[in-house]
Amino acid sequence: MVNFFIHRPIFASAIAIIMVLAGAIAYFLLPVSQFPDITPPQVVVSAHYPGASAQVVADTVTTPLEQQINGVQGMTYMSSTSSNDGSSTITITFDVGYPLSTAAVDVQNRVSQAASSLPAIVNQGGVTIKKQNPNFVLIVDLTSPDGSVDPVALSNLAYLQVVDPLKRLPGVGDVQIFGERRYSMRVWLDPDKLANLGITAVDVQNAIAEQNV
Structure with a gap:
């Protein structure tokens, strides 16, 4: 043959x-x-507490959310991280085959119950709930070959110009920036001048927040 x-x-x-x-x-x-599903569906809850340390985020944001979310129908286990950049991320894993849309709605209802226990600035920024598959399909590396663009500018470019168009593609559940960096402003206050002007640190914070776009 x-x-x-x-x-x-x-x-x-x-x-x-x-x-x-x-x-x-x-x-x-x-x-x-x-074909049957072989990977468990996941729902990710994210919140941000600006200026807070990891311990403060864990005590004031992550823990209240976990207490309300714990025991939601179909949940297998839950994991969370609290970072020094003020971010709180809770990942809830459900039984294989459990409807992901139903899981997201159930988690949303539990998060709403915890809203009154969260700091006001966290509620102002919003708590996001995303349903996603735990597997990464594609990883893209954004670099500046000649080094003319610094990492903060690259991260900002990806956030403004790349993330949203990718999220609009059919079949894309979420887009994540690894090592994301944001532009920020640090303000030093002179207590004596504040006293002479008759204003407080909260007044300065509110004035900056009004101009923040």
């Missing part, structure tokens, strides 16, 4: 091409939607 194809290369090539075409056609006809 081997010698038959060796001595007839044109015939062997034709058979190979037919097999490749048949496989390509069959690929698009596979009943993928009928």
